[in-house]
Amino acid sequence: MNNKMISCLRLLQFKSNIFQIAKELECSWLNVLEYIGILNSIEEDLISRSSYLGYYVTRKLDWIDENKLNRKLNSLKLNFYIIKILTTTASTNTYVLNNLESLNNNSVVIAEHQSDGRGRNNKNWYSRIAADITISFLYFIKLEINYELLPMVVAVGINRLLKFYKIKNFIKWPNDIYTKLNEKVAGILIESGKKDGKRYIVIGIGLDNNENINRSELLANLIFYIDQVINEYLNQGFVKLRREWLDNCIHYKKMVYIYKENELIEQGVNIDLKLNGDLVVKSKDKLNYYINSSYSLKYK
Numbered sequence: 001m002n003n004k005m006i007s008c009l010r011l012l013q014f015k016s017n018i019f020q021i022a023k024e025l026e027c028s029w030l031n032v033l034e035y036i037g038i039l040n041s042i043e044e045d046l047i048s049r050s051s052y053l054g055y056y057v058t059r060k061l062d063w064i065d066e067n068k069l070n071r072k073l074n075s076l077k078l079n080f081y082i083i084k085i086l087t088t089t090a091s092t093n094t095y096v097l098n099n100l101e102s103l104n105n106n107s108v109v110i111a112e113h114q115s116d117g118r119g120r121n122n123k124n125w126y127s128r129i130a131a132d133i134t135i136s137f138l139y140f141i142k143l144e145i146n147y148e149l150l151p152m153v154v155a156v157g158i159n160r161l162l163k164f165y166k167i168k169n170f171i172k173w174p175n176d177i178y179t180k181l182n183e184k185v186a187g188i189l190i191e192s193g194k195k196d197g198k199r200y201i202v203i204g205i206g207l208d209n210n211e212n213i214n215r216s217e218l219l220a221n222l223i224f225y226i227d228q229v230i231n232e233y234l235n236q237g238f239v240k241l242r243r244e245w246l247d248n249c250i251h252y253k254k255m256v257y258i259y260k261e262n263e264l265i266e267q268g269v270n271i272d273l274k275l276n277g278d279l280v281v282k283s284k285d286k287l288n289y290y291i292n293s294s295y296s297l298k299y300k
Contacts, residue, residue, distance in 0.1 A: 003087050006112060008035040009129065012047060013061055016054030042115075043128055061130040062209075064110060065216040072220035081223060082107045090116040092136035093191055093204035100138075100195060107138040108223060125187055125206040133207035133219060137226060140198045141234065147201055149238050149277045150190050150230075151175035151292065154203055156241050157229035158186050159248050161222055165213060170250035172299070173270075173279050174292035177207075178250055185210060238275055246273055251299035256281060258288075259296045266290075270299070 004025055011021045018036075022029040036047050036055065049055045064085055073079055082104055089095045092109045094116075103109075113129040127134050141147065155175040162169040168180045177186035189204040203226070209218060233241060246252050251270050258266040258281060268283030278289040279297070290297075 004031075005035040005038060006087050006129070008032060009039055009047075009057070009061065010063070012036075012055060012057050016056055018055060039129075042113075046129075059131070060212070062212070062215045063112060063130050064219065068216040069220055072217060073223065076220060076224050078220075078223055078227060080106055081227075084109050086111045088113045088115065090114060091204070092134055093189055093202050096136045096138050096202045097191065100200060103138050105138065105140045109136045109138075110134070110219060125189075127206055127208070131212075131215070132209050133205065133215065133222065135205050135207075135219065135222065137201075137203040137205075137223075139201045139203070139230065140195070141201060143194070143197070143199050145199070145234065146238075146276070147190070147192050147199060148293070149233070150201060150203065151188050152245050152273075152277055153229050153233045153238070153241055154188050154190070154205070154226060156244050156248070157225040158188070158205065158207065158222070159244075160229070161225040164221060164225070165211065167211060169248075171245055171248050172250050173273075173297050174277065179210075182250075184208075238277075242273055242275060249273070251297070255300040257298045257300070258290055259298070260294065265295075 004027065007025055008021060011024060015021050018029045018032045022032045025032065039046050045058055047055055048058050066085055069083065073081060084107065086095065086109065089111045091114050092111050095109050096103060111134045114127060114134045151174050155171045155177060158177050159169055159171055162177070169185065170178050172178050175188040176184055178184055185208045187206050191202045193200055207222065209215065229241065254270060255267065256270045257264055266281060266283055266288055268281040268288065270279060271282045272280035274280060274289065277292055281288045281290065
């Protein structure tokens with residue numbers, strides 16, 4: 001999606017005449033109709049039309065207010081984060097990875113919309129334009145730190161964020177967030193590599209804003225809780241965070257089904273999470289250990 005399509009959507013909040021919109025965008029009215037068609041293919045019925053109203057947006061669009069976001073970050077003493085807001089991008093993680101040379105530690109890239117969001121195992125992550133959260137954090141950490149625990153660390157941060165808003169939610173191994181309705185509301189994708197003697201970590205988060213919380217405020221508080229758990233992990237290790245992860249796990253002490261490449265390979269009761277991030281499943285009288293990057297899980 002190009003920037004003109006987003007500009008078209010912004011204009012549709014205030015104008016219903018496609019000829020006026022085309023004039024402002026310096027394109028043809030046919031281009032505007034094409035933009036509307038693509039926007040509706042991304043989110044069904046986002047834009048509607050009536051003989052009386054003309055074209056109109058069917059829900060509230062909550063664009064990020066950069067000034068409000070920065071004021072909130074200042075009040076939280078997080079003004080050391082470097083914020084970059086993109087109108088549209090394929091993926092905030094991809095953007096960070098492609099721009100490592102120009103981005104610093106504590107950079108945060110946010111998109112009003114991403115067209116090709118990525119989750120674990122190459123799954124797509126869909127997000128609503130000017131409604132949901134698509135964000136990536138960039139950190140540089142020491143090489144000896146076990147970065148493979150970060151998906152579970154970050155999951156605890158999102159769990160805390162939603163609890164702050166009194167939204168009941170649970171963690172599903174290793175790092176998905178579900179509500180009490182068993183609806184997935186957040187996913188995490190962490191990518192890493194080495195640069196200049198340190199490890200760079202890119203933490204991508206997709207968060208469905210189903211409660212329609214003001215996005216600028218929600219983003220600031222998300223940054224706060226991610227900063228909080230990252231610092232806890234770097235300074236104190238995983239012991240306390242592991243306990244919090246288990247206390248908020250949706251399938252802890254329940255029957256789980258372990259899959260590898262969509263093939264069921266084990267079923268049993270989830271009895272623990274090891275300090276190295278392995279899930280412990282008891283099947284009959286045997287304990288099995290699963291590394292999060294290689295397996296997926298369903299629960300009952």
